[in-house]
Amino acid sequence: MKYFFIAYAIIAALFIGLMPARGSKSPNAPFRLFPDMDEQDKLKAQKPDDFFADGQGGRLPVHGTQALGFNPEGSKEIGGIPEMEFGGGTGYYATGGIDGYYANGMPEELGLTDENVGAFLRRGEEAFNINCSICHGKSADGQGITGQFGVPGIANLTDDTKKQTVYPDGRMFEVITNGKGQMGSYKHNVPLRDRWAIIAYVRTLQYARKAPYEGAVKAAYDKGIAEQQAKAGK
Numbered sequence: 741m742k743y744f745f746i747a748y749a750i751i752a753a754l755f756i757g758l759m760p761a762r763g764s765k766s767p768n769a770p771f772r773l774f775p776d777m778d779e780q781d782k783l784k785a786q787k788p789d790d791f792f793a794d795g796q797g798g799r800l801p802v803h804g805t806q807a808l809g810f811n812p813e814g815s816k817e818i819g820g821i822p823e824m825e826f827g828g829g830t831g832y833y834a835t836g837g838i839d840g841y842y843a844n845g846m847p848e849e850l851g852l853t854d855e856n857v858g859a860f861l862r863r864g865e866e867a868f869n870i871n872c873s874i875c876h877g878k879s880a881d882g883q884g885i886t887g888q889f890g891v892p893g894i895a896n897l898t899d900d901t902k903k904q905t906v907y908p909d910g911r912m913f914e915v916i917t918n919g920k921g922q923m924g925s926y927k928h929n930v931p932l933r934d935r936w937a938i939i940a941y942v943r944t945l946q947y948a949r950k951a952p953y954e955g956a957v958k959a960a961y962d963k964g965i966a967e968q969q970a971k972a973g974k
Contacts, residue, residue, distance in 0.1 A: 836913030864941030867934040
């Protein structure tokens with residue numbers, strides 16, 4: 741053991757001896773034990789870059805590039821990503837609250853009708869699968885892939901503690917927007933309209949888990965099976 745400490749002391753002395761004194765100047769780049777991503781293969785704004793033939797680092801967007809949050813030509817249909825609206829408002833649509841209290845129901849700003857609610861729910865399913873299912877699972881039961889890697893405390897959004905009468909839509913909106921516990925904020929990732937679409941889709945999943953098989957569920961199941969068999973030519 742004593743030889744280990746002797747060797748350790750010699751190595752430490754050599755390391756300290758090779759280090760320049762504080763305040764000394766040298767034309768050589770400093771030795772960095774941990775580079776901390778100081779040098780990266782990236783373009784810096786308004787800087788020249790030898791990678792391109794013209795030597796200019798600033799490039800025009802690729803043809804067809806679409807600004808984040810916008811539809812082509814500024815359209816605002818329910819089924820697509822709406823105008824840039826990630827926050828900044830004060831009403832129920834932007835906060836999930838009315839007079840300081842969480843509220844229930846879809847905001848009037850969504851303009852939902854019998855004709856477009858189906859597209860709205862499909863949008864909610866798409867946004868949920870992209871942003872939420874990795875943790876909460878595609879059926880919102882908290883059995884996403886991250887839980888298999890030891891991430892604790894993932895909420896089961898289909899149990900009774902998350903039903904609408906106990907856990908209002910506005911509260912769910914608040915959690916999506918600002919995060920809670922280990923869940924980070926999604927206000928910079930998910931537009932306002934998509935947050936409400938996610939909530940509507942989660943409510944649909946909750947209803948589907950509680951709905952009795954006999955009746956509408958069985959009818960929809962039988963219809964789906966019949967359509968699959970028809971496509972298969974049976």
